[in-house]
Amino acid sequence: MRLLTAAVTTMALTLGATSAMAAPIEIKFSHVVAENTPKGQMANKFAELVEERLAGKVEVNVFPSSQLFGDNKVLEAMLLGDVQMAAPSLSKFQKYTPTLQLFDLPFLFKDMAAVERFQGSADGQKMLTSLESKGLVGLGYLHNGMKQLSASDVLRVPADANGKKFRIMTSDVLQAQFEAVDAVPLKKPFSEVFTLLQTKAIDGQENTWSNIYSKKFFEVQPFITESNHGVLDYMIVTSAEFWGGLDADLRSEVKAALDEAIAYGNNIAAEKANSDKQAIIDSKRSEVVEISAEERALWVAAMKPVWAKFSDDIGADLIKAAEASNQ
Ligand code: LMR
Secondary structure (H helix, E strand, O other), X not given: OHHHHHHHHHHHHHHHHHHHOOOOEEEEEEOOXXXXXXXXXXXXXXXXXXXXXXXXXXXXXXXOOOOOOOHHHHHHHHHOOOOOEEOXXXXXXXXXOOHHHHHHOOOOOOOHHHHHHHHHOHHHHHHHHOOHHHOEEEXXXXXXXXXXXXXXXXXXXXXXXXXXXXXXXXXXHHHHHHHOOOOEEEEOOHHHHHHHHHOOOOOEEEEEHHHHHHOOHHHOOOEEEOOOOOEEEEEEEEEHHHHHHOOHHHHHHHHHHHHHHHHHHHHHHHHHHHHHHHHHHHHOOOEEEOOOHHHHHHHHHHHOOHHHHHHHHHOHHHHHHHHHOOO
16 A cells, blocks of 8 residues: 555656646747847847746747748648747738728828827727637737838839839738839739849839848848838737637736737837938938928829728728828
């Protein structure tokens, strides 16, 4: 009997030790940009905060620069459980929901403060749940900034874009936006943009100061028109299966760390919109083209009709609500 008790005790101790040593839950966070960007910094901060607060329980491993998945694959991979978090730009969810196309409408938001107001509103927050039926959970928005137009020639008025090839993200709204100025849009992954520009397979692209700087597009694009014609922001997403499978307390600790990291990333986004633009100017590799109010009005007149094409898919009321955030 004594022997049996000893054996049971040993077994219990071994089992106890095994469960105490259970591997932490891994969150693979995949993104496509460089580390010195708002998203790169946010993801690293999130990993750091989780390490500080939940060491041994949860571990965040960040994979930048499309090392693990490009944006066109990452959501499928998430549904298969191969990656737990990502933050694709809002332009990349078209396959999953039509509402997020709102953010691609050209000249909808006048600045990032308007974007912030809209995302924080009840309508903006509701959009975080727009992926639920597809098994995905929106955990929050993250800013990058307003988009600019870079090209091999000066773009001052819409006619300057006629016939030129522009790389776009996988979004039909962005396609319509470039078709509206008689340009040729090509949907290509972010990881291919530098080479496409360098080899002159395309003439231009649209992106934020941060992306143009960190991926060195400015070194192969002699002109960047400061158009501020659209926004490039992100949604941090996870799968409902992974998120729902976390213990409630752990989930709220992970969410708190993420919210803090998002606030940190948003501050970096605001700062980089100025500092990366200045770094490009200082490099003298690319000329920043400022357009007059009259020239800008021509771009607005050419591109804004795109709204009507997508109004039914997105919802006219939602577009109105987003417009109202400019006041
Ligand atoms: C792009 O493809 O241009 C962007 O979505 C990249 C990013 O994640 O900022």
